[in-house]
Amino acid sequence: MNKGPEETVVRTDRGLSVAGTRITLYSIMDYIRADWPPKLIRDRFYLTDR
Numbered sequence: 001m002n003k004g005p006e007e008t009v010v011r012t013d014r015g016l017s018v019a020g021t022r023i024t025l026y027s028i029m030d031y032i033r034a035d036w037p038p039k040l041i042r043d044r045f046y047l048t049d050r
Contacts, residue, residue, distance in 0.1 A: 008050060018047065 007019050016025040023045050031041045042048070 018045075021045075034040075 009016055009025065010019045011017075014024050016023070017023060018025075018028075026043065028041060031044065038045075
């Protein structure tokens with residue numbers, strides 16, 4: 001059986017989070033609102049483009 005695409009965002013008790021991490025989307029949104037470039041946000045949280 002073919003598995004669907006792997007989830008990258010999951011719902012947790014803390015809210016929506018990056019799968020496999022404790023990083024919430026709220027945390028990332030703070031940096032987006034502060035106009036940080038996407039590359040710096042990725043580097044800050046050790047994320048990939050995926």
